[in-house]
Amino acid sequence: DAGVIQSPRHEVTEMGQEVTLRCKPISGHNSLFWYRQTMMRGLELLIYFNNNVPIDDSGMPEDRFSAKMPNASFSTLKIQPSEPRDSAVYFCASSGGLGFASDTQYFGPGTRLTVL
Amino acid sequence: AQSVSQHNHHVILSEAASLELGCNYSYGGTVNLFWYVQYPGQHLQLLLKYFSGDPLVKGIKGFEAEFIKSKFSFNLRKPSVQWSDTAEYFCAVNADSSNYQLIWGAGTKLIIKP
Numbered sequence: 001d002a003g004v005i006q007s008p009r010h011e012v013t014e015m016g017q018e019v020t021l022r023c024k025p026i027s028g029h030n031s032l033f034w035y036r037q038t039m040m041r042g043l044e045l046l047i048y049f050n051n052n053v054p055i056d057d058s059g060m061p062e063d064r065f066s067a068k069m070p071n072a073s074f075s076t077l078k079i080q081p082s083e084p085r086d087s088a089v090y091f092c093a094s095s096g097g098l099g100f101a102s103d104t105q106y107f108g109p110g111t112r113l114t115v116l
Numbered sequence: 117a118q119s120v121s122q123h124n125h126h127v128i129l130s131e132a133a134s135l136e137l138g139c140n141y142s143y144g145g146t147v148n149l150f151w152y153v154q155y156p157g158q159h160l161q162l163l164l165k166y167f168s169g170d171p172l173v174k175g176i177k178g179f180e181a182e183f184i185k186s187k188f189s190f191n192l193r194k195p196s197v198q199w200s201d202t203a204e205y206f207c208a209v210n211a212d213s214s215n216y217q218l219i220w221g222a223g224t225k226l227i228i229k230p
Contacts, residue, residue, distance in 0.1 A: 004159075031216065043206065043220040056217070091159065105218070107152075107160040 002026075004108035006092050012114045018080040021111045024073055025094030033105060034067055034077050035091040043091075049075065082115045089113070118143045120209050122221035129197055130229050137192040137224050139207030148210040149190040150218065151181055155203045163205070166190065177201070199230045 005024040013019055025032050034046040047057040052069045060067070064083070069075040079086055089110045095103035123138040141147060151163040164175025171183040181192045190207060207221040 033216075042222045045217060048216055050216075093160075104162050104165065106162075109159045 004092055004094055004106055006108035006111050008111060009109060010112045012116065013082055014116050015083055016081045018078065019082045019113060021077040021090050023075045023092030023108060026106055029094035029096045030072065031095045031103065032069060032075050033093040035093065037089045037091060084115045087113055087115050118209065118211055118219050120207055120219050120221040122207055122224050124224050125222065126225045128227045128229065131199055132196050135194040135197045137205055139190045139192065139221060140188050141209040142188065143209065143211045145211060149183060150208040151175065151192050152206045152208060153203045154206065160206065197228050199228045202226060202228045
Protein backbone atom coordinates (compact mmCIF):
# COMPACT_ATOMS: atom_id res chain seq x y z
CA ASP A 1 0.00 0.00 0.00
CA ALA A 2 1.32 3.42 -0.95
CA GLY A 3 -0.01 5.08 2.16
CA VAL A 4 -1.58 8.52 2.19
CA ILE A 5 -0.34 10.58 -0.74
CA GLN A 6 -0.14 14.35 -0.67
CA SER A 7 0.84 16.82 -3.33
CA PRO A 8 2.66 19.02 -3.71
CA ARG A 9 5.29 18.33 -1.06
CA HIS A 10 6.42 21.94 -1.10
CA GLU A 11 4.59 25.03 -2.25
CA VAL A 12 5.90 28.56 -2.32
CA THR A 13 3.48 31.24 -3.36
CA GLU A 14 2.88 34.92 -3.03
CA MET A 15 0.32 36.54 -0.82
CA GLY A 16 -3.06 36.76 -2.49
CA GLN A 17 -2.60 33.70 -4.69
CA GLU A 18 -4.84 30.65 -4.56
CA VAL A 19 -3.30 27.49 -3.17
CA THR A 20 -4.69 23.99 -3.62
CA LEU A 21 -3.39 21.06 -1.63
CA ARG A 22 -4.28 17.52 -2.61
CA CYS A 23 -4.67 14.27 -0.75
CA LYS A 24 -5.28 10.68 -1.73
CA PRO A 25 -6.24 8.56 1.30
CA ILE A 26 -5.41 4.91 1.75
CA SER A 27 -7.69 2.80 -0.38
CA GLY A 28 -10.64 1.51 1.61
CA HIS A 29 -10.38 4.14 4.32
CA ASN A 30 -13.55 6.14 4.77
CA SER A 31 -12.41 8.90 7.11
CA LEU A 32 -10.13 11.74 6.11
CA PHE A 33 -8.62 14.48 8.21
CA TRP A 34 -6.80 17.71 7.31
CA TYR A 35 -4.36 19.06 9.91
CA ARG A 36 -2.14 22.11 10.06
CA GLN A 37 1.14 22.11 11.97
CA THR A 38 2.96 25.26 13.05
CA MET A 39 5.58 25.98 15.65
CA MET A 40 3.26 28.31 17.49
CA ARG A 41 0.09 26.24 17.56
CA GLY A 42 1.28 22.68 17.08
CA LEU A 43 -1.06 20.24 15.32
CA GLU A 44 -4.56 21.52 14.66
CA LEU A 45 -7.42 19.61 13.10
CA LEU A 46 -8.95 21.69 10.32
CA ILE A 47 -11.69 19.45 8.98
CA TYR A 48 -12.84 15.85 9.09
CA PHE A 49 -14.72 13.89 6.41
CA ASN A 50 -16.51 10.60 6.77
CA ASN A 51 -17.73 8.82 3.64
CA ASN A 52 -16.88 11.97 1.67
CA VAL A 53 -19.14 14.14 3.82
CA PRO A 54 -17.69 16.94 5.94
CA ILE A 55 -18.55 16.11 9.54
CA ASP A 56 -16.73 18.83 11.44
CA ASP A 57 -15.14 21.91 9.92
CA SER A 58 -14.98 23.93 13.11
CA GLY A 59 -11.20 23.99 12.88
CA MET A 60 -11.14 25.77 9.54
CA PRO A 61 -9.63 29.13 10.41
CA GLU A 62 -11.75 31.37 8.20
CA ASP A 63 -13.66 31.61 4.97
CA ARG A 64 -10.48 31.75 2.95
CA PHE A 65 -10.12 28.02 3.65
CA SER A 66 -12.30 25.43 1.96
CA ALA A 67 -12.08 21.66 1.61
CA LYS A 68 -13.79 19.18 -0.64
CA MET A 69 -13.93 15.44 -1.02
CA PRO A 70 -15.61 14.68 -4.33
CA ASN A 71 -14.98 10.95 -4.02
CA ALA A 72 -13.47 8.37 -1.69
CA SER A 73 -10.02 8.64 -3.18
CA PHE A 74 -9.42 12.38 -3.39
CA SER A 75 -9.65 15.49 -1.28
CA THR A 76 -8.51 19.07 -1.69
CA LEU A 77 -7.81 21.90 0.71
CA LYS A 78 -7.93 25.31 -0.89
CA ILE A 79 -6.78 28.65 0.45
CA GLN A 80 -7.96 31.72 -1.44
CA PRO A 81 -6.50 34.25 -1.05
CA SER A 82 -3.42 33.02 0.76
CA GLU A 83 -1.68 35.08 3.45
CA PRO A 84 1.79 34.79 5.03
CA ARG A 85 0.25 33.55 8.28
CA ASP A 86 -1.01 30.50 6.41
CA SER A 87 2.57 29.27 6.11
CA ALA A 88 2.64 25.86 7.78
CA VAL A 89 2.86 22.15 7.10
CA TYR A 90 -0.50 20.73 6.11
CA PHE A 91 -1.06 17.04 6.79
CA CYS A 92 -3.74 14.77 5.50
CA ALA A 93 -4.59 11.60 7.43
CA SER A 94 -7.01 8.78 6.82
CA SER A 95 -8.49 6.03 8.93
CA GLY A 96 -10.51 2.96 8.19
CA GLY A 97 -13.63 3.23 10.29
CA LEU A 98 -15.98 5.94 11.36
CA GLY A 99 -13.09 8.03 12.51
CA PHE A 100 -13.33 6.64 15.99
CA ALA A 101 -10.09 6.78 17.87
CA SER A 102 -9.94 3.00 17.70
CA ASP A 103 -9.10 3.52 14.05
CA THR A 104 -5.50 4.56 13.79
CA GLN A 105 -4.97 7.67 11.71
CA TYR A 106 -2.36 7.24 9.00
CA PHE A 107 -0.64 10.45 8.02
CA GLY A 108 0.64 11.61 4.67
CA PRO A 109 4.07 13.23 4.23
CA GLY A 110 2.61 16.72 4.43
CA THR A 111 2.75 19.79 2.24
CA ARG A 112 5.06 22.55 3.41
CA LEU A 113 3.41 25.81 2.38
CA THR A 114 5.27 29.09 2.35
CA VAL A 115 3.36 32.25 1.55
CA LEU A 116 5.60 35.22 0.84
CA ALA B 117 -11.52 22.20 27.83
CA GLN B 118 -9.56 19.03 27.30
CA SER B 119 -5.83 19.46 26.97
CA VAL B 120 -2.68 17.42 26.66
CA SER B 121 0.55 18.53 28.26
CA GLN B 122 3.98 17.31 27.29
CA HIS B 123 6.36 18.57 29.90
CA ASN B 124 9.57 18.79 27.94
CA HIS B 125 9.81 20.53 24.62
CA HIS B 126 13.39 19.42 24.06
CA VAL B 127 15.28 16.43 25.42
CA ILE B 128 18.91 15.61 24.67
CA LEU B 129 20.31 12.21 25.59
CA SER B 130 23.34 10.11 24.79
CA GLU B 131 23.00 6.75 23.11
CA ALA B 132 22.13 3.90 25.48
CA ALA B 133 20.53 6.28 27.97
CA SER B 134 17.04 5.51 29.24
CA LEU B 135 14.18 7.65 28.06
CA GLU B 136 10.98 8.80 29.65
CA LEU B 137 8.78 11.44 28.02
CA GLY B 138 5.92 12.80 30.05
CA CYS B 139 2.33 13.20 28.90
CA ASN B 140 -0.55 14.37 31.05
CA TYR B 141 -4.10 15.01 29.99
CA SER B 142 -7.05 16.77 31.52
CA TYR B 143 -10.19 14.69 31.21
CA GLY B 144 -11.87 12.66 33.90
CA GLY B 145 -13.68 10.12 31.77
CA THR B 146 -12.67 7.24 29.56
CA VAL B 147 -9.79 8.06 27.26
CA ASN B 148 -7.92 6.53 24.39
CA LEU B 149 -4.25 7.41 24.34
CA PHE B 150 -1.66 7.54 21.58
CA TRP B 151 1.98 8.27 21.00
CA TYR B 152 3.02 9.28 17.50
CA VAL B 153 6.56 9.88 16.25
CA GLN B 154 7.76 12.18 13.49
CA TYR B 155 11.27 11.45 12.23
CA PRO B 156 13.10 14.34 10.56
CA GLY B 157 11.50 15.13 7.22
CA GLN B 158 8.93 12.37 7.55
CA HIS B 159 5.26 12.08 8.39
CA LEU B 160 3.73 11.20 11.72
CA GLN B 161 3.42 7.52 12.44
CA LEU B 162 1.84 5.62 15.29
CA LEU B 163 4.21 4.30 17.97
CA LEU B 164 1.62 2.78 20.26
CA LYS B 165 -1.89 3.22 21.58
CA TYR B 166 -3.92 2.35 24.64
CA PHE B 167 -7.64 1.62 24.60
CA SER B 168 -8.26 -0.75 27.47
CA GLY B 169 -6.78 -3.69 29.30
CA ASP B 170 -3.16 -3.86 30.41
CA PRO B 171 -2.07 -0.31 31.21
CA LEU B 172 1.46 -1.12 30.06
CA VAL B 173 1.44 -0.91 26.30
CA LYS B 174 4.26 -2.04 24.06
CA GLY B 175 4.81 -0.40 20.71
CA ILE B 176 7.22 -0.51 17.83
CA LYS B 177 10.99 -0.06 18.06
CA GLY B 178 11.19 -1.03 21.72
CA PHE B 179 8.98 1.75 23.03
CA GLU B 180 6.40 1.26 25.75
CA ALA B 181 4.02 3.50 27.64
CA GLU B 182 2.19 3.18 30.91
CA PHE B 183 -1.29 4.50 31.51
CA ILE B 184 -1.71 5.65 35.11
CA LYS B 185 -5.31 6.69 35.46
CA SER B 186 -4.92 8.22 38.92
CA LYS B 187 -2.21 10.52 37.60
CA PHE B 188 -3.86 11.25 34.23
CA SER B 189 -0.58 10.26 32.66
CA PHE B 190 0.64 8.22 29.72
CA ASN B 191 4.42 8.45 29.78
CA LEU B 192 6.54 7.03 26.99
CA ARG B 193 9.62 4.97 27.86
CA LYS B 194 12.51 3.21 26.22
CA PRO B 195 15.25 1.53 28.25
CA SER B 196 18.10 2.26 25.85
CA VAL B 197 17.84 4.86 23.09
CA GLN B 198 19.63 4.85 19.77
CA TRP B 199 20.74 7.67 17.52
CA SER B 200 17.93 6.70 15.13
CA ASP B 201 15.37 7.61 17.81
CA THR B 202 16.06 11.28 17.14
CA ALA B 203 12.61 12.60 16.28
CA GLU B 204 9.68 14.57 17.60
CA TYR B 205 7.22 12.67 19.76
CA PHE B 206 3.56 13.61 20.12
CA CYS B 207 1.09 12.43 22.71
CA ALA B 208 -2.58 12.52 21.72
CA VAL B 209 -5.76 11.80 23.60
CA ASN B 210 -9.27 10.98 22.53
CA ALA B 211 -12.05 11.46 25.02
CA ASP B 212 -15.18 9.39 24.62
CA SER B 213 -17.31 12.47 24.13
CA SER B 214 -15.68 13.24 20.80
CA ASN B 215 -15.50 10.11 18.76
CA TYR B 216 -12.86 11.06 16.31
CA GLN B 217 -11.01 14.12 17.41
CA LEU B 218 -7.57 13.70 18.85
CA ILE B 219 -6.29 16.36 21.23
CA TRP B 220 -2.57 16.72 20.59
CA GLY B 221 0.28 17.67 22.85
CA ALA B 222 2.79 20.23 21.67
CA GLY B 223 5.41 17.58 21.01
CA THR B 224 8.83 16.79 22.45
CA LYS B 225 11.90 17.05 20.27
CA LEU B 226 14.30 14.27 21.19
CA ILE B 227 17.94 14.50 20.12
CA ILE B 228 20.21 11.52 20.66
CA LYS B 229 23.92 12.25 20.66
CA PRO B 230 25.97 9.48 19.07
